[in-house]
Amino acid sequence: MERKVRGGSVGTPATVALTKAKIVYAVRAYQHDPAAESFGLEAAQALGVEPARVFKTLLVSTGTGLAVGIVPVDRTLDLKAMASTLGVKKVAMADPVAAERSSGYVLGGISPVGQKRLLPTVVDVSAFEHETILVSGGRRGLDIELSPEALVTVTQASHGPIAR
Template sequence: MSHKHASAGTPATAALTKAGVPFEVRAYEHDPAQTQFGLEAAEALGVDPARVFKTLMVQVEGRLAVAVVPVSGNLDLKACAAAFGAKKAAMADPRDAERRTGYVLGGISPLGQRQPSPTVIDSSALEHDRILVSGGRRGLDIELSPADLQTLTRAVIAPIGSPGQR
């Protein structure tokens, strides 16, 4: 009863399979020149960017945390800090994010991280039956229900996204 395919096996898909959570692997050809990983995924997969979520690592009062927001917008750091009961948050150093999660930038999944961190998911995720998050490497997304994502990451839900200008 494995959802894993040799080409798609990552710690994120392994965590979902182990938990018995239904999910769909959505792979696409990643363009190495692309730096807008989430928007690239939405376009390549033909999915509304409001349903594709990026995983960002933030520093909140000296500890790393995870913020999951739609690729169509930005993270509101003040709202993110408030969701964790803190006064301020800042983007984490990319090297710290990679070390903590075991994933590379553009492929950081909220699931199957080397060292799980407190997580907050933007409340807009609940507007969709299914959302997409990184599957653990560039060019690989996972489609699942926001409720399953919340359960597996033990996330809080809060309005942490802001519309983007990109």
Template sequence: MAKDRAAAGTPATAALSAAGIPFTTRPYEHDPSAPSYGLEAAEALGVEPDRVFKTLLADTELGLVVGVVPVTGMLDLKALAAAVGAKRATMADPAVAERRTGYVVGGISPIGQKTRHRTVVDETAQLFETVFVSGGKRGFDIELSPAALIEATGAEYAAIAR
């Protein structure tokens, strides 16, 4: 997988390029009426949905935490809280998520966020050679290895999907 410097148009691609982390951009035609951004991406890109991961922000007493889980499942808030040593977690307000990440809902990337947050990637990412995450806008994903995702975000793996 070659680094795609030509599309360094989002904070996510700029961060990956600056860090020398290999990735491939995967744009697709976004349908604003799609009921699920992640499942739409999987279908548009022609990949198994289990390889496409969504980025969600949760609020804990320790601050905001990013959970990255397959689009086929849901974020287990209890498991995410346990993974970061918090007592509990609730979904962050979408306006707060947008303000703190610098991305819009449906296009929040775990990479290149305005404020860096502790990040946990569901352990199932390790089952694949590459995974897909939002590239920082709707209709734009990034394909990279799970190890590259961990490197780019400083994340850890845990079982946080249900």
């Protein structure tokens, strides 16, 4: 995979972090439609990729802090499974303002890579069914394609069955 974007270069905290970590990735840009109801499904359609390969980044509150769940865009985060994987009693979806503040990204463009602080992160096991997956590149209309193993390495993530 190359590290170029058609039509120019791009620098987000996510791409900077991947480059610094010497992770092989490809930037996949598309024209974001502000009226899109689902950022992830929009990305899958615009990039011509099956939704099971496009993963969304969701922040949850554990009661003592935030954590990151990464699941396919055509599925939902199983909060009980996420809590179990993290070893906590329960989790709830994080307040959107808290998610943006913690990650440094805007909703619909939250990347699991290059967040302001490294949070406990869990990748759904279905990611490993694919050679490469796509995650947000740090803004709406920008995805990053990389191997699930590279994502786990750069985010120091664990993995578990957290999608339903």
